[in-house]
Amino acid sequence: xxxDTPTLGDYExxxxxxxxxxxxxxxxxxxxxxxxxxxxx
Amino acid sequence: MERRKFVLxxxxxxxxxxxxxxxxxxxxxxxxxxxxxxxxxxxxxYLGIEPGDGxxxxxxxxxxxxxxxxxxxxDNDNIGSGLxxxxxxxxxxxxxxxxxxxxxxxxxxxxxxxVAPLAFADADFANFDGVLGVLLVPQIxxxxxxxxxxxxxxxxxxxLSELSPGDEIDFSLAAFAIPESAVDSVEISDxxxxxxxxx
Numbered sequence: 001x002x003x004d005t006p007t008l009g010d011y012e013x014x015x016x017x018x019x020x021x022x023x024x025x026x027x028x029x030x031x032x033x034x035x036x037x038x039x040x041x
Numbered sequence: 042m043e044r045r046k047f048v049l050x051x052x053x054x055x056x057x058x059x060x061x062x063x064x065x066x067x068x069x070x071x072x073x074x075x076x077x078x079x080x081x082x083x084x085x086x087y088l089g090i091e092p093g094d095g096x097x098x099x100x101x102x103x104x105x106x107x108x109x110x111x112x113x114x115x116d117n118d119n120i121g122s123g124l125x126x127x128x129x130x131x132x133x134x135x136x137x138x139x140x141x142x143x144x145x146x147x148x149x150x151x152x153x154x155x156v157a158p159l160a161f162a163d164a165d166f167a168n169f170d171g172v173l174g175v176l177l178v179p180q181i182x183x184x185x186x187x188x189x190x191x192x193x194x195x196x197x198x199x200x201l202s203e204l205s206p207g208d209e210i211d212f213s214l215a216a217f218a219i220p221e222s223a224v225d226s227v228e229i230s231d232x233x234x235x236x237x238x239x240x
Contacts, residue, residue, distance in 0.1 A: 014158075026135065037139075038180065038213035
């Protein structure tokens with residue numbers, strides 16, 4: 001990905017990790033929304 | 042009147058002397074000039090690395106050698122003077138910290154800047170007690186800065202090209218910890234590598 005808002009999946013890819021997020025309190029959408037907010041702040 | 046004439050005459054003599062000396066050849070010149078070199082702390086070095094301008098800059102601490110350090114622990118020296126007692130992230134939550142620190146080109150030429158890694162993780166695999174993820178976020182979505190982000194695996198870094206003298210880039214942090222038992226079971230103690238190379 002180039003010059004787009006990063007997502008959790010991008011971070012997982014470059015770091016070669018896979019965050020297992022099955023928590024009801026926390027999901028990928030919440031993290032991606034925060035990443036977008038910070039990236040564009 | 043007589044004194045004034047004398048002064049003018051002395052000036053003329055000095056000028057004549059200077060011209061006469063200048064026409065002579067020389068074989069060597071030895072001169073001494075001052076050299077001043079200082080080693081600066083991170084905030085004022087040619088590659089400036091310093092806390093964010095706002096209150097969130099208090100999440101950044103310094104090491105014993107005045108180097109910048111992200112410190113989201115109870116050891117942050119700003120606790121009590123900027124940080125009101127917090128000692129870590131919430132579990133079962135996403136924490137976003139904008140304007141955490143910034144990197145500024147305070148040198149003379151364009152550089153390519155690399156920051157690595159972008160993602161940090163820890164997991165308690167033995168007891169399945171917790172997962173902690175920390176992601177660095179460059180705040181380049183809203184600024185007019187020429188950059189080139191590369192997310193190509195397996196290189197866990199951001200590359201920003203053409204960071205001109207005076208340009209700066211702010212960094213934020215997004216982090217999450219799950220589940221509740223992540224408290225005191227996972228932690229991160231690592232380093233960020235910041236590289237600037239002339240273009």
